[in-house]
Amino acid sequence: MKVRILVSLKDSVLDPQGQTVKNALHTLGYDSIKDVRQGKVFEIELEGISEEDAERVVPEISDKVLANPIIEKFSWQILEKD
Amino acid sequence: MKVRILVSLKDSVLDPQGQTVKNALHTLGYDSIKDVRQGKVFEIELEGISEEDAERVVPEISDKVLANPIIEKFSWQILEKD
Amino acid sequence: MKFGVVIFPGSNCDYDTLYALKDVLQQKAIFLWHKEHNLKNVDCVILPGGFSYGDYLRSGSIAAFSPLMQEIKEFALKGGLVLGICNGFQVLLELELLPGAMLRNKNLKFLCQFVHLRVENETTPFTSRAKKGQVLRIPIAHYDGNFFSPPDTIQEIKTNNQIVLRYSDDQGQLSEDANVNGSLESIAGLINKAGNVMGMMPHPERASETLLGSEDGRIIFESMIKWKG
Amino acid sequence: MIDRKILEEHNLTLDEYEKIVELIGKEPNITELGIFSLMWSEHCSYKSSKVHLRHLPVKGKNVIQGPGENAGIIDIGDGLAAVFKIESHNHPSFIEPYQGAATGVGGILRDIFTMGARPIVLQDSLRFGPLSSAKNKSVMEGVVAGISGYGNSIGIPTVGGDVYFNDCYSLNPLVNVFALGIVKKDRVFYAKAEGIGNLVLYVGAKTGRDGIHGATMASAEFGKDLEHKRPNVQVGDPFMEKLLLEACLEVMAKDLIVGIQDMGAAGLTCSTTEMASKSGTGIEIDLDRVPQREEGMTPYEMMLSESQERMLIVAKKDKVKEVQEIFSNWDLDAVIIGQVTEGERLKVEFGGKTVVDIPVNAVIDLCPVYERESKIPSYLESATQLEPLPQPENFNQAFLKLLSSPTIAEKEWVRRQYDHMVQVNTAFLPGADASVIRIKDTNKALAVTLDGSSLYTYLDPKTGGKIAVAEACRNLACVGARPIGVTNCLNFGNPEKPEIMWQFQETIHGIAEGCRAFDIPVTGGNVSFYNDTEGISIHPTPVLGIVGMVDDVKLITGPGFKEEGNILILLGENKDELGASEYVKTIHQKEKGIPPQIDLEEEKRIQEFCLEIISLELIESAHDVSEGGLATCLAESSFLSREKTGLNANLRDEIRADAVLFGETQSRIVITSKGQNHQKILDLAKDRKVKAAVIGKTGGERIIISHGDKKLIDVPVDEALKAWRNAIPEIFAIK
Numbered sequence A, B: 001m002k003v004r005i006l007v008s009l010k011d012s013v014l015d016p017q018g019q020t021v022k023n024a025l026h027t028l029g030y031d032s033i034k035d036v037r038q039g040k041v042f043e044i045e046l047e048g049i050s051e052e053d054a055e056r057v058v059p060e061i062s063d064k065v066l067a068n069p070i071i072e073k074f075s076w077q078i079l080e081k082d
Numbered sequence C: 001m002k003f004g005v006v007i008f009p010g011s012n013c014d015y016d017t018l019y020a021l022k023d024v025l026q027q028k029a030i031f032l033w034h035k036e037h038n039l040k041n042v043d044c045v046i047l048p049g050g051f052s053y054g055d056y057l058r059s060g061s062i063a064a065f066s067p068l069m070q071e072i073k074e075f076a077l078k079g080g081l082v083l084g085i086c087n088g089f090q091v092l093l094e095l096e097l098l099p100g101a102m103l104r105n106k107n108l109k110f111l112c113q114f115v116h117l118r119v120e121n122e123t124t125p126f127t128s129r130a131k132k133g134q135v136l137r138i139p140i141a142h143y144d145g146n147f148f149s150p151p152d153t154i155q156e157i158k159t160n161n162q163i164v165l166r167y168s169d170d171q172g173q174l175s176e177d178a179n180v181n182g183s184l185e186s187i188a189g190l191i192n193k194a195g196n197v198m199g200m201m202p203h204p205e206r207a208s209e210t211l212l213g214s215e216d217g218r219i220i221f222e223s224m225i226k227w228k229g
Numbered sequence D: 001m002i003d004r005k006i007l008e009e010h011n012l013t014l015d016e017y018e019k020i021v022e023l024i025g026k027e028p029n030i031t032e033l034g035i036f037s038l039m040w041s042e043h044c045s046y047k048s049s050k051v052h053l054r055h056l057p058v059k060g061k062n063v064i065q066g067p068g069e070n071a072g073i074i075d076i077g078d079g080l081a082a083v084f085k086i087e088s089h090n091h092p093s094f095i096e097p098y099q100g101a102a103t104g105v106g107g108i109l110r111d112i113f114t115m116g117a118r119p120i121v122l123q124d125s126l127r128f129g130p131l132s133s134a135k136n137k138s139v140m141e142g143v144v145a146g147i148s149g150y151g152n153s154i155g156i157p158t159v160g161g162d163v164y165f166n167d168c169y170s171l172n173p174l175v176n177v178f179a180l181g182i183v184k185k186d187r188v189f190y191a192k193a194e195g196i197g198n199l200v201l202y203v204g205a206k207t208g209r210d211g212i213h214g215a216t217m218a219s220a221e222f223g224k225d226l227e228h229k230r231p232n233v234q235v236g237d238p239f240m241e242k243l244l245l246e247a248c249l250e251v252m253a254k255d256l257i258v259g260i261q262d263m264g265a266a267g268l269t270c271s272t273t274e275m276a277s278k279s280g281t282g283i284e285i286d287l288d289r290v291p292q293r294e295e296g297m298t299p300y301e302m303m304l305s306e307s308q309e310r311m312l313i314v315a316k317k318d319k320v321k322e323v324q325e326i327f328s329n330w331d332l333d334a335v336i337i338g339q340v341t342e343g344e345r346l347k348v349e350f351g352g353k354t355v356v357d358i359p360v361n362a363v364i365d366l367c368p369v370y371e372r373e374s375k376i377p378s379y380l381e382s383a384t385q386l387e388p389l390p391q392p393e394n395f396n397q398a399f400l401k402l403l404s405s406p407t408i409a410e411k412e413w414v415r416r417q418y419d420h421m422v423q424v425n426t427a428f429l430p431g432a433d434a435s436v437i438r439i440k441d442t443n444k445a446l447a448v449t450l451d452g453s454s455l456y457t458y459l460d461p462k463t464g465g466k467i468a469v470a471e472a473c474r475n476l477a478c479v480g481a482r483p484i485g486v487t488n489c490l491n492f493g494n495p496e497k498p499e500i501m502w503q504f505q506e507t508i509h510g511i512a513e514g515c516r517a518f519d520i521p522v523t524g525g526n527v528s529f530y531n532d533t534e535g536i537s538i539h540p541t542p543v544l545g546i547v548g549m550v551d552d553v554k555l556i557t558g559p560g561f562k563e564e565g566n567i568l569i570l571l572g573e574n575k576d577e578l579g580a581s582e583y584v585k586t587i588h589q590k591e592k593g594i595p596p597q598i599d600l601e602e603e604k605r606i607q608e609f610c611l612e613i614i615s616l617e618l619i620e621s622a623h624d625v626s627e628g629g630l631a632t633c634l635a636e637s638s639f640l641s642r643e644k645t646g647l648n649a650n651l652r653d654e655i656r657a658d659a660v661l662f663g664e665t666q667s668r669i670v671i672t673s674k675g676q677n678h679q680k681i682l683d684l685a686k687d688r689k690v691k692a693a694v695i696g697k698t699g700g701e702r703i704i705i706s707h708g709d710k711k712l713i714d715v716p717v718d719e720a721l722k723a724w725r726n727a728i729p730e731i732f733a734i735k
């Protein structure tokens, strides 16, 4: 099974990278860009695990390892089922 | 309009960060995890631009700025239309 | 010989490089501001180390779009001498003046330490005062110095003798341990095909005085001075 | 309406509230209350520590600025001055290690460049719980990465510091960061708001809802409900700060501004009121003009926000345009948000209405000051009694175990994550007792060291305070530097507990005595109280940052042996003092006993002597004896030699063998000299009334230490080196 987990800073938390990328894009003339937020994506392959178990494990590892719940939030989806 | 761009290392490029995450997860006992690849995600808000123009601009900035085509690939999708 | 040291927002080895050139080596050297479109008749451009634009997005990526970089690209294509040190090397890669890309160090940590470098190619303007096989002791300080390029590119690099410096031990032997950041082919310094644009991760300006622990870095600058005559 | 619950949430007592009402002549609205709660918090007002800090000596002929400004300033000659300060970021670092430590670096750097100085040195003093716990490991990993991430990016070398491990820091790590900058003596800037009608400019990052109540949080204990107390964590942006640094220094180099103040803890509130207070003026600002990152922010949130990387500037009216141009060249906006007014009031407008109107001195000067109750801690009686200990059966094993205990083991794992060479001033002495930073265009150098053993302070705070000063100065003496100024960070538990207050008072008296003995002024510092979690307090932990002067940088001396066959000389005397030592802690698992005592006069003689023989070029190396005792000191000098030179030493003191090897008796330095110099050194020592004895020779590939006729330690240098060097990397190895 393949899942994708998106981790990004909570909306209220400053995102210096995203800001800097936005400014760079403006300098290059892309004026239509109003906001940029940068985050991380994890693509994970799971094996020998039921969909039910995955539904439990994926949020668990996201919360515990992949994201820092103090400043980040996450969302996830299944990309490929077994 | 809101778009999401995923940038990740090409399959042929070693991903030491993903490897480390995988190892950390194994140490914690998550043995079902077979592979982890880590990438970046950008959520961009566009304004005053038609969908057609966005279809041109988004891959352009992804290729030129957000990803380094020597090591990275990207994909994108529209999250919210105007 | 007149050197121009470029300042990007976030450059932090700009003063160090100017100091090594002017105060230590007694050369003419000036700063070049990234927003200008003017190389002020310098004979050689140095892109210094640091964290241009915070190294946000990718190391060196945003600086590559600076107005002055267009001038520098033209200058390089006309054969002008360009040296990129650390972040400067990363900028040259992003600008595609040099082949390849940098990945995060193999231990995923910032590394600041002295390393040994074996001179692989002594025929370049940047190493003409060194001998082939000579071992230099110069520090590194970077997060993303793990050089990577696709197989066909690395083949070409080798065929053209573009590898200038390799991480080695103090005896000049290559090993996994000596290759601290995990670079492909232990590459620490790389030159373009035309032989006028070099990038190197180690900081020669930090090894130009005995007080700092080594003078080996002077060889790089002195080679350039000699080359220009 | 302000009720009890609101007051509690703002950490204000009823008495304090009544005083506020009296001072401002009305019931405060919520924004005004927020302002008082911040400025009257322990963190900002020093209300529990003020009466005690007065005991610290602050005068000296080279002091340009003592406590009371963003940082202290010492004249270093050649028209230059050193600006330095230490600051804690303990609570934020526990909540989010990376960002907490990173913003700690950002904060202390702003304190330095606010005064017009270019920062050239960072150091960090870290305290963690034992690395056997995964949580402590990840806190340490995050903290080190945070300091590295910020300091490296902004390009200021982190040249040293210290790291200690103890159980008491498991729920409360300490992150103290020191910074030093250089300024031309006549170009110092202060936090002033002079000149009625001059304009107030806001520069740097936009204001968000970051760390609201951070200062009040640092002024209260953490309970179990920590998770809920988590305020919006501040994220550091070193790139923004780099731009601010360069732009501010450029503006200050021209004659354009009147005063400048950073916005750290307590943000807009603190900067506006402090600047006005110092100049006897008022300030008026309009919050609608403040650059905002989030929508719908209230005046309360804006005034209390701790968003990082912001500065407040008061500029001459006719120079504002020029100021703005300089900032714009660095891609920064300098926005006019208000002006300097007559009448010593802070007035804040929002949406066309006045939302704050209070007298400035009420906020700054009239905060209540407490002389809190103090009492000798009950733990002391039993904790200072060390029962008789058996000698180790195998001294080699005990020695190797001590070398690999994280407090003693090599910290290269930390150091190499820090760019410690940028700015090309770091005289390269890896692992030296103090870092040496040359001052360009002179022959001089500054030496900097941080020190403080909390185990000593826990068991005898006064002695601990004295030793912290003495040891820091000794570190300086070993490289050849004379102390010129002190900053200090006092990390303690809850001051409302009488036993903590006692520790605090005693420690200050110890520090004061130490500073007086060495005749060095305290130019500033920081107090961090409420380092308790779930009712457990940390050991009292003073961290001393002492700056020294090296008159001739060519003469600096390192801790590593230079060559084979040099004579080993011990300055000072071995005594039977094992209490509170790393040896007793690591080998006997006890944190007990009476710490080593110190005679400050003797200490001073030894340091003077060390400086003298360095200046006479009589010695090859010098290293002070501290944690781990004489055996550890000798081993480190071997590890830090270029060729990993071994040694053979023989001690004849008639005291317990383990006390000779591992005791932490103060006032000892091991030096090496060439054969032809050693008699001169001994003669001179006699003359200077310093105890000095030849204890052996350098050379060989083994570390051999005997006591009388008994060989206690005999191990290959390589083996000992491995134990010392690999301990920390192995704990953090990526599997």
Ligand SMILES: Nc1ncnc2c1ncn2[C@@H]1O[C@H](COP(=O)(O)OP(=O)(O)O)[C@@H](O)[C@H]1O
Pocket: D043, D044, D053, D056, D066, D067, D068, D069, D070, D071, D072, D087, D111, D488, D489, D490, D522, D523, D524, D525, D526, D527
């Ligand atoms: N332990 C101490 N010893 C001497 N001075 C101190 C100590 N703690 C705080 N101070 C002084 O009190 C003043 C206020 O400190 P602080 O609020 O930390 O300053 P800032 O707001 O600039 O960080 C400073 O001048 C500081 O040097």
Ligand SMILES: [Mg+2]
Pocket: D070, D110, D111, D262, D264
């Ligand atoms: Mg301050």
